[in-house]
Amino acid sequence: MPTPTDTVPLWLDDGAYAPRPPLAEDLRADVCVVGGGVAGLACARRLATHGLRAVVLEARTVAGGASGRNGGFLLAGAAAFHVDARERFGRDAARSLYARTLRAQDEVYALAGELGVAAAVRRTGSLRVATSEDEAEHVRRHVAALAEDGFPGELVGPDDLPPVLRRSGLLAAHTAHDGALQPAVWVRALARAAEAAGVRLFEGTPVPAPVPAPGEGPVAAAGGSVRAAHVVVAADGALPALVPEVAGAVRARRLHMLATAPLPERVLEQPSYLRYGHEYVQQTADGRIAAGGFSDLDAGASWTDREAGAPAVWARVERWLRDDLGVAAPVTHRWVGVVGYASDGLPRAGDVHGRPGLHALGGYSGTGNLVGFLAGQALADRIALGEHDGLSVFASP
Numbered sequence: 001m002p003t004p005t006d007t008v009p010l011w012l013d014d015g016a017y018a019p020r021p022p023l024a025e026d027l028r029a030d031v032c033v034v035g036g037g038v039a040g041l042a043c044a045r046r047l048a049t050h051g052l053r054a055v056v057l058e059a060r061t062v063a064g065g066a067s068g069r070n071g072g073f074l075l076a077g078a079a080a081f082h083v084d085a086r087e088r089f090g091r092d093a094a095r096s097l098y099a100r101t102l103r104a105q106d107e108v109y110a111l112a113g114e115l116g117v118a119a120a121v122r123r124t125g126s127l128r129v130a131t132s133e134d135e136a137e138h139v140r141r142h143v144a145a146l147a148e149d150g151f152p153g154e155l156v157g158p159d160d161l162p163p164v165l166r167r168s169g170l171l172a173a174h175t176a177h178d179g180a181l182q183p184a185v186w187v188r189a190l191a192r193a194a195e196a197a198g199v200r201l202f203e204g205t206p207v208p209a210p211v212p213a214p215g216e217g218p219v220a221a222a223g224g225s226v227r228a229a230h231v232v233v234a235a236d237g238a239l240p241a242l243v244p245e246v247a248g249a250v251r252a253r254r255l256h257m258l259a260t261a262p263l264p265e266r267v268l269e270q271p272s273y274l275r276y277g278h279e280y281v282q283q284t285a286d287g288r289i290a291a292g293g294f295s296d297l298d299a300g301a302s303w304t305d306r307e308a309g310a311p312a313v314w315a316r317v318e319r320w321l322r323d324d325l326g327v328a329a330p331v332t333h334r335w336v337g338v339v340g341y342a343s344d345g346l347p348r349a350g351d352v353h354g355r356p357g358l359h360a361l362g363g364y365s366g367t368g369n370l371v372g373f374l375a376g377q378a379l380a381d382r383i384a385l386g387e388h389d390g391l392s393v394f395a396s397p
């Protein structure tokens with residue numbers, strides 16, 4: 001039998017989800033949000049708390065995209081390590097972005113508690129593990145840069161690493177504020193909170209590309225349309241297709257993951273990422289190992305918006321689990337997700353140049369669980385209050 005290349009992610013494999021109906025009428029709203037991932041939902045919920053009428057159109061189900069297909073790391077900072085971000089974007093800009101993500105992280109923990117999904121948003125801490133001498137030096141500089149800027153983080157020596165990481169890990173940076181998500185449970189809770197705040201949410205409603213700006217006509221889907229003063233496209237991996245203006249700066253990329261059956265014991269309390277973040281692994285609350293990586297092995301083929309995987313990459317992740325981490329449990333799930341990579345490493349959030357009323361969110365380069373939440377809320381504040389400050393840490397689309 002051929003190996004499937006398009007399978008169900010562990011996080012979405014609950015069999016019990018009842019989707020909301022598709023859009024089947026012509027509506028008016030203040031804001032139409034295209035995309036029901038963490039960014040679009042955080043944006044829509046925040047718009048509603050400002051008293052604006054927001055409608056979300058989602059092609060599949062909420063968390064059906066990267067938000068329900070990811071590694072489940074809730075990390076402060078953006079894609080570049082803080083020490084590198086200081087060099088690339090300037091110390092003040094890097095510090096400001098990191099500080100905002102730390103505040104957003106607290107907000108996510110508090111909100112998850114309020115929404116009754118604290119078990120899906122666990123404050124576990126995380127380990128950034130060095131697998132070579134070069135990387136060990138980078139980890140030391142990373143922790144030093146955090147300390148210089150007043151952010152928490154400490155070095156963990158080889159003897160204090162969890163036994164599963166000792167074979168490949170030389171030392172690690174521990175950041176106690178980071179967390180582990182069951183991302184689909186979290187994002188679905190965010191969707192319910194958005195609806196409770198007044199947002200209207202339609203699933204099974206793909207919007208044809210390119211998405212029109214408000215002056216170019218309503219946002220039309222098969223069964224209806226939305227006419228709004230603002231349109232937000234929050235689609236990360238699909239952003240270059242839906243808003244061609246960003247295609248030069250953000251490229252779609254597929255990332256592979258798999259999950260095992262539950263292990264009888266707990267081997268990893270903190271989500272851990274290795275080899276400059278190429279590989280990532282967490283043990284779920286029910287004992288499974290969820291892991292991904294080797295996108296560099298996927299090379300040119302990784303630059304695609306097709307949600308289908310390469311058996312060779314999954315096989316490499318599986319070998320890594322067995323040979324390097326010593327995890328022998330059988331693999332039960334394999335999947336991919338598509339994300340948007342920004343050419344300069346900076347997430348995009350704001351107004352699309354030359355198309356009044358059209359806004360874009362995305363390009364988190366594989367780290368949008370927290371940054372997407374932050375960017376969505378910042379854009380909502382900008383639309384509702386005209387406030388630009390929150391967007392200053394992002395690049396314009």
Ligand SMILES: Cc1cc2nc3c(=O)[nH]c(=O)nc-3n(C[C@H](O)[C@H](O)[C@H](O)COP(=O)(O)OP(=O)(O)OC[C@H]3O[C@@H](n4cnc5c(N)ncnc54)[C@H](O)[C@@H]3O)c2cc1C
Pocket residue numbers: 034035036037038039040057058059060061062063064065066067068069070071072073074075205206207208209234235236237238242254255256257280292336337338339361362364365366367368369370371372
């Ligand atoms: C394998 C993998 C591992 C990752 N690991 C991590 C991690 O550990 N930590 C982390 O922070 N980030 C991680 N990420 C990245 C993170 O998942 C994304 O950055 C984040 O989910 C982006 O959220 P979003 O709301 O912008 O996009 P999405 O969640 O992709 O949401 C966009 C939505 O738009 C919908 N859509 C697309 N086209 C249309 C259309 N035409 N009409 C209507 N709707 C449309 C999609 O169905 C989708 O639901 C990972 C991603 C992957 C794939």
